Amino acid sequence: MAPGDKINVTLDADTVAQAREQLGEPFVGLDDAAVVERALDAYLLRRLMQSTQAASELTAEGAERVAYEELRASRRERRDAA
Amino acid sequence: MIRVVVDPGVFISALIGPAESPPACVVDAWIDDRIEVLVSPELLAELRRVALRPKFRRWFDEARARELVGRIERHATVCVEPPSAAGATRDPADDYLVALARGEAAAMIVSGDRDLLEADLGDVHVLRPAELLERLADD
Numbered sequence: 001m002a003p004g005d006k007i008n009v010t011l012d013a014d015t016v017a018q019a020r021e022q023l024g025e026p027f028v029g030l031d032d033a034a035v036v037e038r039a040l041d042a043y044l045l046r047r048l049m050q051s052t053q054a055a056s057e058l059t060a061e062g063a064e065r066v067a068y069e070e071l072r073a074s075r076r077e078r079r080d081a082a
Numbered sequence: 083m084i085r086v087v088v089d090p091g092v093f094i095s096a097l098i099g100p101a102e103s104p105p106a107c108v109v110d111a112w113i114d115d116r117i118e119v120l121v122s123p124e125l126l127a128e129l130r131r132v133a134l135r136p137k138f139r140r141w142f143d144e145a146r147a148r149e150l151v152g153r154i155e156r157h158a159t160v161c162v163e164p165p166s167a168a169g170a171t172r173d174p175a176d177d178y179l180v181a182l183a184r185g186e187a188a189a190m191i192v193s194g195d196r197d198l199l200e201a202d203l204g205d206v207h208v209l210r211p212a213e214l215l216e217r218l219a220d221d
Contacts, residue, residue, distance in 0.1 A: 024115060026083055038157075042113045045153040049109060052142050053101045063099025064194045066137065067091045071195075074132050075175040 011036060084218075085118045085159075087183045089176075089193040090129040092211055097133075097150060098141045104211035108192055111218060113157070120186050121158040124178045126151060161186050173197040180206055190214070 016032050019039035023030070027038065058066065088108065096105035112119045133147035142150075163178075164185030170177045176198050183191050183206045190207040191198060198208045209217070 026115060026118075041153060041156045042115075045157055046110070046113050048146065048150060048153060049097060049106065049113075050101060052097050052146065053099065053106060056098045056100070056141050058099055058141075060095075060099045060103030060105070063103060064091070064095040064105065066098065067094035067132075068194060070094070070135050070137050071091045071128075071132050074128070074135060075173070078131075079175075 009040070083115065083118045084189045085120055085186065086214065087120050087125075087179055087186075087188050087191045088112075089179055089191060089195060089198065090125060090132055091194055092192055093129055093150070093154065094132055094138075095194060095211075098138070104215055105194070107215050108211045111215070116218060117214075119154075119158045120161050120182060120188055121154065122161050122163050122178065122182045124163055125182065126155055126160075129154065170203060171197050171201040176201075 016035055020027070020030075020035045023035060023038060027035065030038070056063070092105045092108060095103065096109040099106055108117075111117050130148070130151045133142075133150055134144060138147065161182060164181040167177045167181035167184060168174065170180040173195075176195065179191055179193070179198065180201075180203060182188070188206075190209050192211055192214050193199060193208055194210060199210065201208065
């Protein structure tokens, strides 16, 4: 699903109850809207992670190396620009 | 639930690495609500800056980078920017992570950054992603 794509989600009491059960104890006090929102956020975040990971050829070590090289480069550029 | 600060490098490593990598498993643990992830406006801003760097266009476009940061912001516990912890680490740019962990009494910072991992922070533990996963497995 690309950003901006529209989807329809049918909600009923069972779906909300299921989402609430999955969230577990720390989220007992949430109202139905917050439960649905959190479950949807979790789903979309996982999906975004998985689809990006699937398109990568990097090893765990390679990914970490690139991530921190770019983090350090970003910080260096900010320092130099300041 | 353990409250942790996850440095931006871990999020990026998770995104461009394999699904079974330790950083990706830490993010999974968070999505599954096995840990609580604390972020601050500064952390989100740094994550956005790094994710938008041209190097990453090979793996994801700008829209996806912005979506990533937005989704992390929505799912995390967003904290008020804490007072500075200047001088806490070798790299002053890491100090805001220490300040966030201290200010929110987080159990630890999760990082792959050597400056943080080797820092003697006393009250703040810094663990590699794999070490956090071992701890979760032991619980």
